[in-house]
Amino acid sequence: MRTALVVHAHPDDEVFATGAATSVLNEQGWHVVLRVATAGMHGASDHLSTSCALLGIAEWDWLGAADQWIDDGGRNSSRTLAAAPLEEVAAAVETAAKELQPELILTVGRDGLTGHPDHIAISQAVQRVPYRALGARLRAQDVRAGEQLVQQLAPGQQVGSGHVKGCDVALEEISGASEQRRRQALDAYYDGLGSQPLRELLKAHRASSDGLLLRAVFDATGWQQDRFEELTSWPSDVPSSR
Numbered sequence: 001m002r003t004a005l006v007v008h009a010h011p012d013d014e015v016f017a018t019g020a021a022t023s024v025l026n027e028q029g030w031h032v033v034l035r036v037a038t039a040g041m042h043g044a045s046d047h048l049s050t051s052c053a054l055l056g057i058a059e060w061d062w063l064g065a066a067d068q069w070i071d072d073g074g075r076n077s078s079r080t081l082a083a084a085p086l087e088e089v090a091a092a093v094e095t096a097a098k099e100l101q102p103e104l105i106l107t108v109g110r111d112g113l114t115g116h117p118d119h120i121a122i123s124q125a126v127q128r129v130p131y132r133a134l135g136a137r138l139r140a141q142d143v144r145a146g147e148q149l150v151q152q153l154a155p156g157q158q159v160g161s162g163h164v165k166g167c168d169v170a171l172e173e174i175s176g177a178s179e180q181r182r183r184q185a186l187d188a189y190y191d192g193l194g195s196q197p198l199r200e201l202l203k204a205h206r207a208s209s210d211g212l213l214l215r216a217v218f219d220a221t222g223w224q225q226d227r228f229e230e231l232t233s234w235p236s237d238v239p240s241s242r
Contacts (some may be wrong), residue, residue: 026056
């Protein structure tokens with residue numbers, strides 16, 4: 001059985017960044033395994049298990065030790081992924097890869113998808129291991145479409161943090177996933193963020209939230225696909241479409 005290793009910084013990244021791709025790979029018969037580096041800001045083991053079941057991820061575990069790195073909510077403590085030596089994070093990724101021998105690694109792109117420093121650190125670490133890897137990216141046009149949706153509902157308010165920009169380069173697309181399952185996986189973390197109308201969500205979430213912006217991007221451009229850049233080039237036959 002072909003194995004895909006998914007590597008992320010935080011719980012919920014597997015929904016926002018690679019949720020469609022893991023579903024498609026699972027349907028194609030791949031064994032999909034997740035390694036996540038931190039427990040997130042509030043701890044999310046139960047949410048992770050629910051999300052994985054919905055997104056075709058057969059199993060998950062920690063990247064490195066369970067408490068090796070933390071998500072400190074942007075306070076820049078010395079224990080975050082962004083503060084860790086890159087060699088340390090890359091060694092943890094390589095250990096997981098040697099154990100699983102994946103044909104493909106999925107993570108976030110060079111911009112961290114949302115510009116989050118921990119995401120960028122994970123992407124840089126994956127780029128150091130000798131396996132084919134794809135990094136999730138957004139198209140700039142899709143980010144603008146999501147921003148416009150939020151602006152229509154919250155005129156005059158800042159949309160997103162300003163770090164979600166997208167790109168204008170050609171990306172590889174993996175598509176054909178279940179919209180319903182991805183919405184349900186997002187709901188597992190944030191009540192209603194996947195399923196409630198965007199107008200209702202703005203009553204509880206700030207327009208400047210990147211999570212809300214990503215939800216709007218999905219609404220504007222579709223939930224069924226993820227797009228990727230090549231991080232490392234090694235032969236692999238991956239289901240995709242342009």
